[in-house]
Amino acid sequence: MNAPRRAAAIYAATLDLLTERGYAALTIEGVAERAGVNKTTLYRWWPGKDALLSAAVRESRQTRFTAPDTGSLRGDIVAALTEVAELLSAPVGRYLAAAAISGENPEIDSLTREFAADRTGREQILLDRARDRGELTEQVDARSVFDPAIGALWLRILLLREEATSGAIAALTDRIILGLPRTEPARRD
């Protein structure tokens, strides 16, 4: 995507201000001041704060799922759930979830659902790799496997405001693995 010079500073300022002040108080002028650019530069690139916020969210490292390839199904699941937990624990994650649920900001809403679809695609790759390695005996559907664990993270982090400890993520991973059609896992130690 095309972007102005200093785009990284502009995106960072946008997400910082969202975090500090909330969506209602986020303005193009405030971002321009924080990023040290002229507000006309911002208006040349984005018609308003929703477009700017969407771009900032899209480019944010926090919203990118990588689905790391750790070499084992368990390691991959822990890594994927840890990424989700980190995003949900960040203010931008909380904001995106609330915006998507309320439906009051259609641009952010569709962006969040796009992220969810992208995440599911990466989770499917992770499961397909495990099948290729012989850890799974049949193909499994990523949503039916991952959505319960990720939903549990939503309740824990977003609703109950509890920390997603590594122990909690390990327990969710155990529960996922229990439900999968497995061969005996190959030992890697």
Added chain:
Amino acid sequence: MNAPRRAAAIYAATLDLLTERGYAALTIEGVAERAGVNKTTLYRWWPGKDALLSAAVRESRQTRFTAPDTGSLRGDIVAALTEVAELLSAPVGRYLAAAAISGENPEIDSLTREFAADRTGREQILLDRARDRGELTEQVDARSVFDPAIGALWLRILLLREEATSGAIAALTDRIILGLPRTEPARRD
């Protein structure tokens, strides 16, 4: 809790207006007009719209979990998940979830977490009953069992705006049961 005459009509008007117009446009005056009562009556009982909304949500049938006693663990789980799905599918459920996540309305936020704790308590009763009947071989923790299924309902209904069909609820129930320490289930047909 004490309440004015016509409380049921006042609560219904509050939730109807929340659904139709959203939180920002909800006013004591609007509720008074819709319910056909004088606004001074409302101000005598509730200092503002948050207090009124909290009372309306507390008294709403939609937010009450009953955790029905169907006689079997599977039937009880299906009934409990169906109740949650119905609440999340109603506008008041979507509003409560978004408010709890955003944290912008502390009164609604704490109320929603109170509901979550109440729900978990009722789910624990359901699991304890199954153990008393001999369907489960040991005590299990309600949150670790139910939160993944309810979290999956959050993603499905609130984030992806998909219907929670009876087939989807049955699949979540199967997944819960798969993870439980069971004896052979007693046949009830």
